[in-house]
Amino acid sequence: MSTLLIGQERYAWLRELGLQEENPGVYNGRWGGRGQVVTTYCPANNQPIASVRQGNLEDYEETVKKAKEAWKVWADIPAPKRGEIVRQIGDALRQKIKVLGSLVSLEMGKIFVEGVGEVQEYVDVCDYAVGLSRMIGGPILPSERPGHALIEQWNPVGLVGVITAFNFPVAVYGWNSAIAMICGNACLWKGAPTTSLVSVAVTKIIAKVLEDNKLPGAICSLICGGADIGTAMAKDERMDLLSFTGSTKVGKQVALMVQERFGRSLLELGGNNAIIVFEDADLNLVIPSALFASVGTAGQRCTTARRLFLHESIHDEVVAKLAKAYAQVRIGDPWDSDTLYGPLHTKEAVKMFLDAVEQAKQQGGSVVCGGKVINRPGNYVEPTIVTGLPHNAPIVHTETFAPILYVLKFKEEEEVFAWNNEVKQGLSSSIFTKDLGRIFRWLGPKGSDCGIVNVNIPTSGAEIGGAFGGEKHTGGGRESGSDSWKLYMRRSTCTINYSKDLPLAQGIKFQ
Numbered sequence: 001m002s003t004l005l006i007g008q009e010r011y012a013w014l015r016e017l018g019l020q021e022e023n024p025g026v027y028n029g030r031w032g033g034r035g036q037v038v039t040t041y042c043p044a045n046n047q048p049i050a051s052v053r054q055g056n057l058e059d060y061e062e063t064v065k066k067a068k069e070a071w072k073v074w075a076d077i078p079a080p081k082r083g084e085i086v087r088q089i090g091d092a093l094r095q096k097i098k099v100l101g102s103l104v105s106l107e108m109g110k111i112f113v114e115g116v117g118e119v120q121e122y123v124d125v126c127d128y129a130v131g132l133s134r135m136i137g138g139p140i141l142p143s144e145r146p147g148h149a150l151i152e153q154w155n156p157v158g159l160v161g162v163i164t165a166f167n168f169p170v171a172v173y174g175w176n177s178a179i180a181m182i183c184g185n186a187c188l189w190k191g192a193p194t195t196s197l198v199s200v201a202v203t204k205i206i207a208k209v210l211e212d213n214k215l216p217g218a219i220c221s222l223i224c225g226g227a228d229i230g231t232a233m234a235k236d237e238r239m240d241l242l243s244f245t246g247s248t249k250v251g252k253q254v255a256l257m258v259q260e261r262f263g264r265s266l267l268e269l270g271g272n273n274a275i276i277v278f279e280d281a282d283l284n285l286v287i288p289s290a291l292f293a294s295v296g297t298a299g300q301r302c303t304t305a306r307r308l309f310l311h312e313s314i315h316d317e318v319v320a321k322l323a324k325a326y327a328q329v330r331i332g333d334p335w336d337s338d339t340l341y342g343p344l345h346t347k348e349a350v351k352m353f354l355d356a357v358e359q360a361k362q363q364g365g366s367v368v369c370g371g372k373v374i375n376r377p378g379n380y381v382e383p384t385i386v387t388g389l390p391h392n393a394p395i396v397h398t399e400t401f402a403p404i405l406y407v408l409k410f411k412e413e414e415e416v417f418a419w420n421n422e423v424k425q426g427l428s429s430s431i432f433t434k435d436l437g438r439i440f441r442w443l444g445p446k447g448s449d450c451g452i453v454n455v456n457i458p459t460s461g462a463e464i465g466g467a468f469g470g471e472k473h474t475g476g477g478r479e480s481g482s483d484s485w486k487l488y489m490r491r492s493t494c495t496i497n498y499s500k501d502l503p504l505a506q507g508i509k510f511q
Contacts, residue, residue, distance in 0.1 A: 005042060005106075006050040014106075016099050017201040019050055025196055025224030026055040027203050028063040029070070029217035035059065035225060040197055043109030043343040044333050044378040052196040055223040060232050063188060063221050067159055068238060070216035071186035075156055082182050083133025088209045089178070090126025093119055096205060100170070100198075105334040107195050108169055109343045109379070110297050112335045122174030122202075124464045125480060133182040136485055147499020153492045156184030157264065158240035160488060161233045163254075165246045166345050167300045167401075169195035170202055172268070175468065175479040176243050177206075177220060183488040185240075188221045190233065194346065196224045230254070237261050241488060244268070245302075248399075248425065248473045255475075266487055267475025268468075270399045271427030273450075273459040274307040274420045278413075279314055281432035285456055286318065289432070290405070291325045293458035295383045298344055299403030302474075303428040303452065303460035307396060308407045309416050315409050319387060322407075323369045326383050331374065343379040344402060353381045353402035356395060360406070365389040370403070391419045399425065413438060421449045427470030428462075430454035451478070 004021055005011045024031040035054035042049055055063070074082070093100070101116030108115070138152025160180045164172045169191055177187045191199035203222040210217050223229055233239050234257035243266040244254045251269040258265040275293060277286050293305035310318050334342035344350055350373060357371045370384030383403040389396055396406045410416040420429055429448040432455075433439060439455050441447050451470035452462060462468050467482035469475070478484045504510060 004048050004050050011049075011106075013099055013102065014050070017096065017103060018204045019197060019201060022051045022053060023197065023200050025052040025200060025222070026059045026063060027207060027217065027222040028066040033059060033224070038193055038196060040107055040194055042106050042378075043345050046347070046378060049107060050197055052200060052224050054193070054196075054225045055229060056225075057228060057232060060223055060225070060229055063218070063223050064159070064236065064238055066216075066218040067186045067188050067221045070218035071156075071158055073216055074181075074186055074219050075184045077184075079133045079136060079182055079184065082184065083130040085209065085213060085215070086126050086133070086178050086181050087130045088213070089206055090123045090130075092205050092209050093123050093126070097123070100201060100205075102335060103198055103201055104170060105342075107197050108166060109334055109345050110300075111339050111342050112337065114297060115334070118168060118171045121171040121464060122178070125174045125178045128464055128481060129178040129182045132179070132485060136183060136489070138491065143495065144505065145503045147497060147501060149496045149498065151494045151496065153494050154486070154489045155492065157488060157490050158185060159238060160185045160187050161239040161242040162187055162189045163230055163233065163242070163244045163246065164189070164191050166192035166195045167297065167302070168245075169198040172245050172479070173202065175464070179480070179485050180488045181219070183485055185488055186219045186221070188223065188233070188239070190223055190225060190229055193224065193226055199224055231257065234258050235261065237263065239263065241266060243477070243479070248475075251475055266477035266479065268302070268477050268479060269473060269475040270425050271302045271304070271470060271474055272307065272397065272399045272423040272425045273303055273305050273428040274309060274430075275305045275459060276309040276410075276416050276420060276429075276431040277311060277314065277318060278431065278433040278435065278438065279311040280434045281314070282434070282456070283314075283318065283321065286432050287321050287325055289430075289458040290322055291329070293430075293460050294405040295326070295329055295341055295403050296460060298342055298381075299383070300345060300349075300401050301460050303462065305459045306399065306404065306406065308405055309391075309410050309419065310407060312409045312411055315407075319368060319385070319407055323385060326369050326385060329383060331380065341383060344381060345379065347379055349401060350379050350381055352400060353404065356398070356400040356402060356404055357384060357386075359395045360386045360389065360404070363389060363393045363395055365393070365395070365406070368407075392422065397423050413441070417442070417447055424473040425470065426450045426472040427474040428452035428454070428459040430457060430459050432456055
């Protein structure tokens with residue numbers, strides 16, 4: 001009997017995605033890979049699923065060259081026709097949505113409905129990109145000179161490198177690739193090594209669409225690999241834009257390497273997100289919102305709520321209700337339909353969780369519930385609430401990718417807005433209130449300094465139609481909707497003289 005899950009009858013569905021015991025991890029029109037073989041594990045039981053042969057630097061060099069050649073074909077295709085290809089990719093994902101969602105659940109560890117929801121997000125972005133493919137472009141501006149036209153022209157940057165993290169192994173690539181593709185770019189994807197099977201499975205779906213349309217597969221290239229591949233992408237001048245999603249620590253290194261060559265980067269980094277609950281808040285909204293934002297995906301979303309500020313008049317009531325809600329969270333295997341809370345992604349994440357809980361205690365915090373490892377196979381920990389810490393405690397200002405919620409008291413609006421903004425990251429934030437004036441102060445220049453500023457909803461669960469991203473140490477990048485497409489293009493201001501005269505701007509005479 002196979003020691004790999006893919007060899008067991010229960011997991012035979014993995015083969016519907018074209019996966020096998022050992023999978024090539026490089027795609028550039030053909031599948032290959034000459035690097036190290038890595039095995040990925042199921043976080044729910046730490047059993048090996050299957051293995052992937054990563055790419056080495058020779059594979060990387062070959063893949064970049066093929067992607068650059070493929071771009072020449074892709075860039076010549078009209079944007080609406082490119083949109084049609086992206087539409088077909090969305091349809092192909094729809095056909096595999098449950099089985100691909102199951103793989104996300106198995107390899108990443110998030111619950112099944114979230115795994116399917118993540119694939120749905122890629123599908124939604126494809127639908128969005130199809131419409132966008134008929135709308136991208138710049139304005140025709142009035143010229144101050146007679147017989148002249150002033151046009152803003154947008155063109156693709158060329159090759160977009162996409163480095164994604166383990167926590168959203170499908171959706172983040174989808175945000176980038178669907179929009180980058182309709183803009184006329186080729187993509188080179190490096191997913192997280194611990195979710196390599198997801199990267200391979202998604203690329204197989206995309207590759208079939210490209211090949212069925214007689215297009216170069218290297219338009220959407222893949223190279224599974226480690227830090228050596230990521231470093232090569234960051235330093236490579238042929239990488240016209242590098243989109244990086246991951247930790248602030250690594251993101252800073254990436255940003256410096258890209259800036260060293262005056263390249264472009266799009267950074268989606270950490271978040272130390274806060275929910276603020278005022279005394280007039282509807283607690284029927286607050287409790288489920290705080291629960292979902294702090295416990296969803298086992299606290300491993302970049303938009304997870306890590307700080308909960310409660311007005312002192314309602315602090316004890318909300319803590320009691322929230323602790324009761326935590327106790328009712330159904331913990332289990334991610335692929336079981338009744339499960340609401342699954343494992344952390346790795347054993348290392350469990351260690352970080354325990355270390356953070358211990359630091360919180362040492363700094364004066366009280367563990368209201370949770371704080372321990374759950375005695376069962378896999379990387380399960382108890383969702384945790386900590387009270388009694390000051391707003392500026394070092395652990396409160398530290399982003400821990402785990403289900404730990406620090407509950408903090410406040411008295412006044414001005415102080416709590418400042419506390420929301422005092423952390424280094426600036427991704428997501430939310431207040432719960434019925435005060436209209438307060439809402440608009442929160443949205444205004446002296447309110448939240450985050451890229452996502454919510455009212456009466458959680459910090460997590462963003463829609464694809466808006467631009468996603470944050471400020472400060474979150475990186476400043478924007479992906480998905482709104483005008484995020486502009487980041488994947490270069491802009492030219494074009495002046496066209498259709499007269500027989502040569503007037504100069506600003507009325508300058510040069511005779």
